[in-house]
Structures are given as C-alpha cells and as structure tokens.
Amino acid sequence: MPGLHLVGLLKRFGKTTAVNKVNLEIEDGEIMTLLGPSGCGKTTTLRCIAGFLIPDEGEIYLGDQSMTDLPPEKRGIGFVFQNYALWPHMTVFDNLSFGLRLRRVPRSKIKSRVDETLALVRLSGFAERYPRQLSGGQQQRIALARALVIQPRVLLLDEPLSNLDAQLREEMRFEIRELQKNLGITAVYVTHDQAEALVLSDRIAVMNNGIITQIGTPEQIYNQPNNRFVAGFIGLSSFVDGIVTGLDTARAYATVTTSDEVAIRVPAGSMALNQEVTLAIRPEHITLISDTSAEVPPDANLLEGEVIRIAYLGDVIDYRIQVGGWTLRVHTDTDTHLRPKDKVQLMIPAERINLISPDL
C-alpha cells in the first residue's frame, strides 16, 4: 500500500487561510494523527486529501500518483465521519454494499465481503438493522466498516470517537489501532484529544493556525516539544524565559539565567552564548523536597520557592509555586500536605528541561 504525500497544501476560505502550506509525508502502513485545537485546519486538510475540497495550492500524492485533480470517487479513500453519516434509508448491509455495487463487484462476492467486514468490527448479525436501531458505538463501528469494505488505499478518520462516552472511547482507540495495523492500511486520524493521539499514532503532526508546528512520534512530541505551542498543548508545561550565560561543552550542559538572576542548568543542545531561550518544564518532572538531607543527583537543579495555589486533582495534587518572578506547576502524590505560603525546595533534573526558541 502506498504512502501519502502532501506538498505545500494551502486552502483559503475567504480571508481565513485554513491550511497554510502544509507538507506531510505519511508512510506506507503508518497511522498519522493530525492533532490541534479547534479551528486549526485539521478537518480541512483531511477533506482536501479526500477530494471534498479543492486546495488553492499544493499537491497530493498517493505513492507516485498525483491525486490533486481526481474527483473523490476516483481516489480510493475510506472516510470515517465524526457524525458517522450512515445513510438512514439503508440497512447496515446496504450501507456497506453500496460502494461495492458501484464498483460492480459480483453479488456473491459482495455478500462475503460485507460479512467479513462486519466480523472485523465485531458486528456480525447486524446486517439487517437500520442505523437508527444501533447504539452510538455500533454506528461508529459500522461507519468504520463502510469505509473499510471498499478496501481503500488510505483510511481517513475525522474525530471518529468524539461522540462516544469516555470508556468506549478509550476502548476504541486500541481497537482502531489494532485494525489499522492488521490491515496494514495507511491512515490519517484527526483529533483534538491528546490522549487519543498519543495512544494510537505512529507519528503525530501537531497543527496550529493552519501550520504543522511539529511532527514526531508520541514520545518525541511529549518529551521533546520544540515550540511553546506543542509544549503547552500536549500535556502541561511551565515556561521560563532566560538568556544563555554559560556553556559547559565538556559535559554538554548550559546555564540559563532568568531576568531575576536565577541560574538553571539545562542540556546544551545547539545553544549559543547570550541566546534568548524559553525553558519548558513538565509538572511531573519536578520533585518537591521538604527534607533537606534527601539525595540530590549532581546534575539536578535545586530551586527555592513558595506555594501559592493548591488544586486537588484526584490522582495528583497540582501545586503552583512561585520561584523568583515566575511560577512553576508541580504535580505530586496525594500524600504531600503543603499549605499556601509554605517554603519548599524544588528539584529539576537538567535533562528533563526542554529548550524552546522564544519566537515560535
């Protein structure tokens, strides 16, 4: 099965540029997620790939074949819609067989293909039902089956799980990924739910304002966000601005000094002296130390702070801690019992701090 390739894709609606020169290479058999906030252009990108929208600029390739000028019915694409869009006047069987009949698949083969696909989504025996006689979760599976039964070259899914309850949604993440891997089909999955994206993607393309700001595996996106938007959108991050004041090339660490003269040790990366940088720090990577005799690794930062706000989140406690002129969010076990105005020591391992150029 061929990979999918977007080159300089651009789509405007009046004055808004919904998709702005997007380049994306999705490999054969890969499931790529477009992740981003509402209105960032995810659906528009997907609809351009499907051929429902004609891009103003750019090309779409499937393997070596340009699809840019093909009408949707010639692209061989399976599309799963957010609202499922099962045809209400057709039974499940007819919904699935519609595409096969259009392709003039012989009658006997249609029956077996539909049966196979229904088995794939574990809904054998539902063929004679009408869509309104199915639960939301079942409709979702049928929508998936309808997209798969035509054996598409690419599967596109636009927030397919957003209408399901939390438990089912979590289950379906695994199911969709498993199905995609078993079929070896190239897939593009659109969501604004980061947990969904992290669980089911091979790679994630994070979108904002019509632009892809970072592409990477879930681990890369989470652990090494390369811009402020990604660091803030996926998981939580506290941001600290500073200037590189020292470089320790031998050990590959740099010292970043904030405007209120706090020195923080970070991985050097490709930083230059006197460069302005922003540090992104995840709340779960900070440890609170109340016992001063606790063992501190040599490369860790030790900072002084004061608790200013406490939120109990069930599994963790979310502290907001003032350090100099800025605040850090810290997540701890629920057995810490600090109160506002308590003085604390924070430990942050240097390698857990992400460097971000401030202009992004």
Added chain:
Amino acid sequence: MAVAKSDASLQDKKGERLAWAFPLALLLPATALMLVLYAWPFVSSVYRSFLAKGGELTLANYQKAFELYFRDVVFSLEVAILSTIVAAILSITLSAYVRLSSGRLVKLISLLYRLPIFIPFVVVGQMMRTFLAPHGLLNIFLAQVGVIDLNAPLQLFNMQGLVLSFVWKQAPFMTLIILGGFQMIDDAFVEAARSVGANILQVILRVLVPMNRASISVAIILAFTSTVGTFTLPFMLIGGKIPTTVTVDIAHRVTYFGDWGVANALGVLMYLMVLIMAIYYLRYSVKKGIYEA
C-alpha cells in the same frame, strides 16, 4: 386517616377525568370552525351532486357528466400527471444542482428560480398566450434557430402548451420545497457516498432523493392538486375547445346552463382524483416512515 386518604384518591380521580376532558375542550373551537368552514360546504356539494333539478335523489348528474365529459376527465388527469412528472424531474435536478454546487451562478439561480412562484395563474396565462401563439415568441425563436418553418408553426394551445405552462409555474414552487429538504442533509451523507465511489448522478438518485422522500412527496402532491384544480390557465389557453379540463367544464356548466348538479358531480370527480394522490401519500410516506425502504 383512612377516610382522608380515600377522599384524596377520589379527588385524584376527579382530577384525572377533568384532565382528560380539558384538551378536548380546548380543541372544540378549532374543530367547530373546521366543520363549518370545510366539512359543511364539502358535504353539501357532494350531496347536491346527487340531486336532480326538482330536488329528488338521483345518479343522473354523474351519468350526464360521464357522457358529456369523460374525455375531459381523462384529459385533466393526463395534464396533471404529465406536468407534475416533468416538473418533479426538473425541480429535483435543479435542487440537486443548487445543493451540490457553489459559486456566483448558483446564487443567482437560487434567487431567480423563485420568481414564477409569485406570478398569479392569470398572468401566467396571459404570458403564455403570447409566448406560445402560432407567431409568438417561442415559434419565432424556433424558426430563427431553424428547427421549424414559421409557415407551419407549432400549435401549442393544447395539451403540450398547457403542460409546458404548468411546468413553468409549478417547478419553481416544487423546487422551493425540495431544495429545502436537500439543504437539511448534512454534507457528510453526500461525501460518504462519493468516497465509496458514487458519481454525482448516483449521489442524487441513491442518497439525496431517497433521503428526501418526504419533501418530494409533499411537493408532488401540492403541485398535482393545484394543477388539477386550476381553472384560469386552461381557460385562457384552451377555453371551450375539445378536449379541455374539468375545471373549464364546471364553469361552463354553471355559467351557461346554471346546472349545479352536473357541476357538483364533476367537482366530486375532481375530488376523487386528488383523493387517490392523498391515499398514496398517506400509504407510502407517512405510515411506513420516511426512512424505511
């Protein structure tokens, strides 16, 4: 305690009885109005179709109606059915076009198509008399294009011309209703069909039309009943020629013979034509549900 309890339940029962009667009481004025304004004139006209001139009950009116006007009953039906079918095909095509395309031309069309709806039948009749005349606009145009010879122009003050006029008047009205239905359908239903391989024609026939059976039947029934019942247009285009429509015959019977008996009998026949459509509608659209096959 026990007494008080049964008292309470007694009052509950009374309350229930009242609750049952109250909505009916509210419906009474509306029902009475319907009876006086609709049912009574209708029943009286049916009744009078069975009265002879002297006042005795008879089937003579129907016998006479059939003898004199059977050809016209068939003609009326043919005109109504034909123009409704043509207008339905036209309006479904136009609605689908407007629903599935975008751009300035579509915006213009979706404004312009409504105009004929606001033109009264009399004016349509007047327009069509000049447009369809032997040396009218249509024939002159066709002659210029070279399709016909102006010495032998198309004769259109007959069924063809009548059907054409009705289509001109009814198709926009049907489009208004059908397009409304088409616009209610989410893009995803159309796109889903295209993604599995349907071309535009297949999308229209297999998705848009079946998903809109309700609005299409409403449009067809309203257009059909209005066509069957129109007097002015056939009167102006065909008048007393043979064959003509039942509506013209009714007017003729009343104006020249004062013959209300036969006129009412013809009226009842017209009502039956419409009734067939109404039954069809109730059987296939309402009872079975919109979405079932």
